[in-house]
Amino acid sequence: MITGGHGCGTNNRGTLQPGQSFSSQGNVPLQGDVVAEEWYQVTFPSGGTPHIRFSAGGNPGDVYRFDVLSGCAVPISCLGGGMACFPGAGTFEIGVTTVSGSPSCSLYQLEMSN
Numbered sequence: 447m448i449t450g451g452h453g454c455g456t457n458n459r460g461t462l463q464p465g466q467s468f469s470s471q472g473n474v475p476l477q478g479d480v481v482a483e484e485w486y487q488v489t490f491p492s493g494g495t496p497h498i499r500f501s502a503g504g505n506p507g508d509v510y511r512f513d514v515l516s517g518c519a520v521p522i523s524c525l526g527g528g529m530a531c532f533p534g535a536g537t538f539e540i541g542v543t544t545v546s547g548s549p550s551c552s553l554y555q556l557e558m559s560n
Contacts, residue, residue, distance in 0.1 A: 454485050454515065454518035454539045454541065456485050456487070457470075457484075457485060457486050457487060458487040458488075459486055459487060459488045459558070460488070460489065461488075461489040461490075461491060462488055462489070462490055462494070462496070462558060462559065462560040463491065463494070463560060464491075464493050464494030464495075464560050465494070465560070466559070466560055467557060467558060467559035467560070468557075468558060469501060469504075469555055469556060469557045469558070470484075470486055470555075470556045470558075471504075471553055471554065471555050471556075472484045472542070472553065472554060473550055473551050473552060473553050473554065474510065474542060474543055474544050474549060474550055474554075475549050475550075475551065482543075482549070483541045483542065483543045484541070484542045484543075485539055485540065485541050485542075486539070486540045486542075486556070486558075487537065487538070487539050487540075488537070488538055488540065488558050489536070489537040489538075490533070490534070490535050490536060490537075490538070490560050491535060491560075492535045493535075494535075494560035495532070495559075495560065496532060496533050496534060496535065496558075496559075496560050497530070497531070497532055497557075497558070497559045497560070498512070498514060498524075498530070498531040498532075498533065498538075498540055498556070498557070498558050499529065499530040499531070499556075499557055500512075500529055500530075500554060500555060500556060500557070501555040501556075501557045503555070504553075504554055504555025504556065504557070505529065505554055505555075506552045506553075507552065508529075508545065509544055509545060509546075509550045509552050509554075510542055510543070510544055510545065510550070510552075510554045511529065511542075511543065511544075511545050512529075512531075512540050512541060512542045512543070512556065513540070513541045513543075514531050514533055514538050514539070514540055514541075515538065515539040515540075515541065516536060516537070516538055516539075517537075517539075518539055522538065540556065540558070542554060542556060
């Protein structure tokens with residue numbers, strides 16, 4: 447189990463070579479008065495098929511969604527409505543948050559593969 451960081455650029459998972467994958471599990475609780483976001487950074491080199499998604503059963507009740515950014519600033523357009531993304535080669539930030547904006551103690555399971 448890998449728990450994410452609380453800000454863009456945190457929890458660098460390194461480079462996922464073609465054929466490699468890993469998953470991260472966590473939840474999005476309150477942090478002070480604000481609903482936290484969990485952030486992961488990953489690099490996908492050329493030659494693979496980058497894929498980011500919630501695992502089967504890894505988003506109970508569809509409570510969570512994720513955003514994919516390039517360079518902590520540029521949103522990447524992903525098909526899949528915040529549930530799946532094929533971003534191409536590059537270094538990306540993945541921010542997991544709740545759909546409602548309210549905290550959740552339910553666990554998500556985010557999978558990244560190349």
